[in-house]
Amino acid sequence: MKNRTAKTTRALASPKSGGGGQRRVFKGDPVGRGIAIGKAVLYGARSVSFPKYWINDSETKNEVQRFRKALSQCKNQMDEIKTKLCRIDSRDPISIIDSHILLLQDELLVRNAVSAIEKEHINAEWALNKTIAEIKQAFSKISQTYLRERKYDIDYIENAIQRNLAGQDQGLSKKVEPGSVVVAYDLSPAETIQLIRTKIAGFVTERGGLNSHTAIVARSLKIPSIVGIDAVFDRVGEGNMMIVNGETGEIIINPRASELEKFQKTRKTQIELDLKMKKEARFESKTIDGSNIKILANMELPDEMEFIKAYGAEGVGLYRTEFLFLDRPSPPTEEEQEEIYKTVLKKLKPLEVTIRTIDLGADKISAHNDYADQINPAMGLRAVRLCLRERDIFVRQLRALLRAATEGNLKICLPMISSLDEFRKIKKIFREVIAGLKREKVRVPDHVPLGVMIETPAAAIEIDLLAQEADFFSVGTNDLIQYLLAVDRTNELVSYLYNPLHPSVIRTLKQIMDTAERFGKEVTICGEMAGEPLYLLVLIAMGFNRLSMNPASIPKLKKILRMTRLTDTQKLLSDVLASDSYKENERILENKMHDLFPEYFQ
Ligand code: PEP
Ligand code: MG
Numbered sequence: 001m002k003n004r005t006a007k008t009t010r011a012l013a014s015p016k017s018g019g020g021g022q023r024r025v026f027k028g029d030p031v032g033r034g035i036a037i038g039k040a041v042l043y044g045a046r047s048v049s050f051p052k053y054w055i056n057d058s059e060t061k062n063e064v065q066r067f068r069k070a071l072s073q074c075k076n077q078m079d080e081i082k083t084k085l086c087r088i089d090s091r092d093p094i095s096i097i098d099s100h101i102l103l104l105q106d107e108l109l110v111r112n113a114v115s116a117i118e119k120e121h122i123n124a125e126w127a128l129n130k131t132i133a134e135i136k137q138a139f140s141k142i143s144q145t146y147l148r149e150r151k152y153d154i155d156y157i158e159n160a161i162q163r164n165l166a167g168q169d170q171g172l173s174k175k176v177e178p179g180s181v182v183v184a185y186d187l188s189p190a191e192t193i194q195l196i197r198t199k200i201a202g203f204v205t206e207r208g209g210l211n212s213h214t215a216i217v218a219r220s221l222k223i224p225s226i227v228g229i230d231a232v233f234d235r236v237g238e239g240n241m242m243i244v245n246g247e248t249g250e251i252i253i254n255p256r257a258s259e260l261e262k263f264q265k266t267r268k269t270q271i272e273l274d275l276k277m278k279k280e281a282r283f284e285s286k287t288i289d290g291s292n293i294k295i296l297a298n299m300e301l302p303d304e305m306e307f308i309k310a311y312g313a314e315g316v317g318l319y320r321t322e323f324l325f326l327d328r329p330s331p332p333t334e335e336e337q338e339e340i341y342k343t344v345l346k347k348l349k350p351l352e353v354t355i356r357t358i359d360l361g362a363d364k365i366s367a368h369n370d371y372a373d374q375i376n377p378a379m380g381l382r383a384v385r386l387c388l389r390e391r392d393i394f395v396r397q398l399r400a401l402l403r404a405a406t407e408g409n410l411k412i413c414l415p416m417i418s419s420l421d422e423f424r425k426i427k428k429i430f431r432e433v434i435a436g437l438k439r440e441k442v443r444v445p446d447h448v449p450l451g452v453m454i455e456t457p458a459a460a461i462e463i464d465l466l467a468q469e470a471d472f473f474s475v476g477t478n479d480l481i482q483y484l485l486a487v488d489r490t491n492e493l494v495s496y497l498y499n500p501l502h503p504s505v506i507r508t509l510k511q512i513m514d515t516a517e518r519f520g521k522e523v524t525i526c527g528e529m530a531g532e533p534l535y536l537l538v539l540i541a542m543g544f545n546r547l548s549m550n551p552a553s554i555p556k557l558k559k560i561l562r563m564t565r566l567t568d569t570q571k572l573l574s575d576v577l578a579s580d581s582y583k584e585n586e587r588i589l590e591n592k593m594h595d596l597f598p599e600y601f602q
Contacts, residue, residue, distance in 0.1 A: 023254045028229030029210045029495060030249035032218035033552070035267040036202025036225075037260065038181040040240045040253075042233065043203075044191070050162055052126040055117070063117045067124040068110075070164035075104050077160070103157045108135060125165050132158045176200060181242045185233045189213040189326055189364055193301065196221045202244040204251055206232050209498065211478045211528055212490040213363050217323070219528075219550045220300050222307075226251060228492030277555035281312025285558045287566045293540055295558055296352075296548035298526055302340055305347055307551040312558060315351035317548020318413070318474065318526040319344065321397070322358040326365075331393055337400035345408025352409045354474065354524070354548075356453070357397055359383040359415035363490050378488060383416035384426060391429070398433045402444050411449040413474050418458040420465045427469070455479035455527075460508050467519035474548075475512060477527025481505055500529045501585035506538070506576055513543045524548050533560055533600060534589050538576055541569035560597055 055063055078101050103109065109131055116127035136154055176182060178199035186207040187195070192214045195203065201224070208214055208227035218225040224246035236242065236253055243252040243263050252259060285295045296317030297308045301324075308316065324340065325331050332340075345353055361371065361382030374380035387394035401412055412430075417423050430450060437444050454460050455476030463473070477500065482489040484504055487497045499505070509525075516523040524546035529535050531549025533556060539547065540561075549557065572592055576585050593601040 021254050023252065023256060024235065025250060025252050026229050026232060026235065028204065028226040028232070028249050028251075029208075029215075029492070030226050030246050031208075031210060031215035032202070032221075032223045032225035033246045034202075034222065034224040034270060035246065035263050036181055036223075036242075036244040037263060037267065038179050038201035038242065039177075040183050040236045040238060040242050041176050041180040041200075042236065042238050043176065043182045043184045043195075044187070050125045050129075050166060051123060052129075053123050055121050055123055057121070060118050060121065063124050064114050066165065067113060067117060067128070070124070070161050071104055071110065073164045074157075074160050075101060077164075078104065103154065104161075125162060128158060128161055128165070181244055183232060183236045183242075187214050189217050189323065192217050193221075193323070193326065196223050202246065204229055204232055204236075204242075204244055206230070207490075207492060209488070209490045209492055209495045211482070211498065214490075216298075216320075216478075216528070216550070217300055219552070220298065220304055220307075222552050228495060274552075277559075278310055278312075280559055281310070281555040283312070283558060283562065285312075285314070285561050287540070287561055287564045289565045289567055291540075291545065291566045293561055294524075294546040295554055295561075296354075296524065296526075296546065297551045297554065298531075298548050299551075302344060304551065305344065308348065311551035311554040313351075313551055313554055315409070316344070316348065316353040316355075317524045317546065319353060319355045320359065321355060322360045322364050325358060325360060331396075334396040334400045334403075337397060338403045341401055341404035341410075342407045345404055345410055349408040352411060354411040354413050354451070355401060356413045356415055356474075357384070357387060357394065357401075361386050378482065384414050384422060385416065388422075388425060395429065395433055398430060399437065402434060402437055402448065403442055405445050405448050406443055410445075411451060411472065413451045413453055413472075415453045415476070416455060416479070417452045417466070418456045420462065420469065423452060423466060423469060453479075453526075454512055454523075455483070457484050457508070460484075460512055463512055463515045464519070467516065467521050470521070472522040473512070473516055473524070475509070475523060475525045475527065475544075477505075477509075477525060477529040480508065480527065481529075484508060499582040500532075500535060501576070501582040501589070503580060503582065503585070506585065509539070509544075510542050510577065517543055522546065531557065533557055533597075534593060536560060537564065537569045537572055537592070538589065540564070540566060541573035556600065560600065563597065 112131040112134065113124070113127045116122055116130055117124060120127070122130070132154060176195060176198055179201050182195055182200050182203040184203065184205045187203065187205055192203070196217070203218070203223065204226045205214070206229060210227070212227070215225075215227055224244045226244060226246065226249050229251065232251070240253050241255060241260075243255050243259065245251070245263070255263070285293050287293065294314050295312070296315045297311065297313035298318045298320070299305070299308065299316055300320045324337065341355060359382065361380065362378045371381045371386070381389060401410065404410070414423070414426055427450065434444055449471035451472035451474055452459065452466050452470040453474050453476045454463060456479070459466060460480060466473075478489055481487070481498060481500055481502075485497060485499070485502055487494050489498060513523060523544065525539060525544050526548040530539070530547040531553035536557060547557070572588070575588050579585050579588065590601065
């Protein structure tokens with residue numbers, strides 16, 4: 001008798017087809033607004049188990065053949081992807097594929113896996129997994145750098161072979177036609193960017209939270225999208241017609257003709273409204289009683305530059321530079337970064353641009369990351385922690401930023417600071433980099449403001465200490481809420497607990513603003529909360545007068561501001577501060593906004 005177990009989980013693709021013509025409706029969390037209509041493309045993989053079992057002597061020959069067949073199928077698939085990439089002249093991905101093909105033919109891999117099947121009498125999946133683990137172990141002893149470059153490739157190759165052993169579709173090699181609706185189990189921020197660049201109509205995923213970076217990219221690049229739809233990967237069939245309603249979070253699979261017509265009309269109206277709103281964007285962001293609220297834009301990719309001025313931003317409050325590192329095999333060089341930063345600064349001059357140093361880690365994992373397997377990545381080696389460990393990368397970025405600084409109005413901001421000691425360590429490096437550049441006779445402005453993101457509870461609590469040394473603050477509510485409420489922002493299972501109106505969040509924000517004001521420090525809110533109209537009045541009542549958000553939210557927020565009297569917001573704030581529950585806060589705000597701005601809050 002075979003001892004069959006199915007323990008280990010891997011990301012494997014699920015074979016799908018057809019889907020029939022039955023109309024079905026499902027709901028998730030809307031992230032990118034707007035309506036998408038198109039045919040479904042099932043993309044990528046989902047988590048399933050692969051089997052581990054013992055085999056008899058007589059079965060080893062077949063098992064080895066099965067393994068070799070999976071290897072050759074995998075090689076054919078890689079060749080196919082390579083041919084496609086050659087056509088679009090994409091050199092970096094081609095070199096990754098080449099390294100994958102080499103790995104597939106790696107003698108050690110093939111010999112050891114075959115030997116494990118033959119001598120240990122284990123099935124091909126298990127033998128592969130065991131061999132891969134041994135190779136990774138051996139690499140870790142040879143050299144850190146070597147491992148760093150290969151580990152991602154090795155994991156990828158294991159997944160690809162396992163999928164072939166399971167007879168499953170690779171998914172990722174699939175051609176995604178412009179105008180399709182991508183249906184995935186999960187998408188990384190890097191995959192999302194790639195897909196959006198192929199001009200898909202929209203996407204939906206099973207996994208993911210409203211404030212994950214995938215969601216943030218989707219909002220910024222204005223692509224209708226929904227995350228956290230239960231079992232969506234199993235419910236949609238390849239090629240099914242779909243409507244993605246990024247306003248309500250609903251998808252309709254195989255919609256009726258009347259629904260298609262209705263949503264096509266809605267989409268058209270929305271595009272017209274968007275154009276109208278854009279015209280309004282150039283107006284001031286001033287309340288009726290004359291208070292100026294500075295409205296800035298968040299950006300992830302240089303592609304978004306065109307939206308920034310068009311949507312009426314008064315500068316960039318947060319440029320998430322880690323996105324420059326995500327969809328490529330090696331980090332950008334100092335020169336490449338300098339060019340990009342210079343272009344952004346020049347284009348927006350004289351507007352201010354706050355560039356954040358890389359916040360890699362957690363859900364933003366680059367291909368050249370050696371730390372992708374942390375048990376608790378959001379609390380692990382992320383952002384400045386990673387920069388302090390990988391100093392070369394950090395120094396390269398600081399040098400590039402400072403070299404570009406004379407081109408415009410630059411401020412530099414540091415993510416995930418959790419103590420004054422940590423900030424001081426970074427300041428020391430910052431000073432050394434400036435001194436080094438000056439020795440090289442590079443022109444650096446006399447003062448480049450260096451600010452701190454307030455996004456850990458520790459930083460929020462000791463903001464009075466940080467205020468003595470930081471030039472400015474930027475409140476990252478996405479992480480601050482995640483860490484305050486102990487809710488993983490990327491996990492759809494606990495997204496119901498992620499509440500910006502939780503009394504502890506409100507109190508913390510109030511305390512941040514009061515302290516910063518006491519020290520005369522400039523504060524910007526740059527988390528997703530800043531772009532959500534429902535929270536606007538409470539935030540400005542607390543004193544936040546700088547808000548940075550995804551550009552598409554700007555026109556509406558400005559419009560509401562122009563219809564608001566700041567003095568009238570104080571009563572609302574005291575009601576919210578006096579309340580003991582987020583549900584109550586939601587009710588208070590929804591009622592108030594509905595009364596004041598019925599046109600915008602239905
Ligand atoms: C935040 O945490 O609110 C923030 C702006 O940073 P990010 O979303 O990139 O973590
Ligand atoms: Mg953050």
